[in-house]
Amino acid sequence: MIANGLAVEDIRASLGADSLGYISQEGMVEATKQPREILCTACFSGTYPTPLPEADKLGKAVLEAPGSTVPSSKDTTTIETEPQTPATQENSA
DSSP states (O other): OTTTTOOHHHHHHHHTOSOOOOOOHHHHHHHHTSOGGGSOOHHHHOOOSSOOOOGGGOSGGGGSOTTOOOOOTTOOOOOOOOOOOHHHHHHHO
16 A cells, blocks of 8 residues: 555655565566466456456445445444453453
8 A cells, every 4th residue: 555656765765664676576476486377466467367347346335235324424323332441451452
C-alpha cells in the first residue's frame, strides 16, 4: 500500500531506508526454485490462473449478502459487553 503513487525514492525516504530496490519477476520466480507453471504470479503479472468475474462483481460488496447494508457513522446501535476489570483487561490484551 505504501507504494501506491509514490516513486521508489519517496518510498525509500518514507521507510527511512538507506536504499530500496525491487527484484524482477523472473528473479522472484527463480528464487523459489519452483517451476513457474506451479506458481501464481497474478499480483505481479496481472495474469490470473482462473478467470475473474465481471468488473461489477469485484470489490468488497462481493463478500456481503445481497440486500445487506453497511452501518453508517450515524448508526446508534451499541453492543453490550461485560465491564472490564483489571484482571480481565490483562487477559484480553
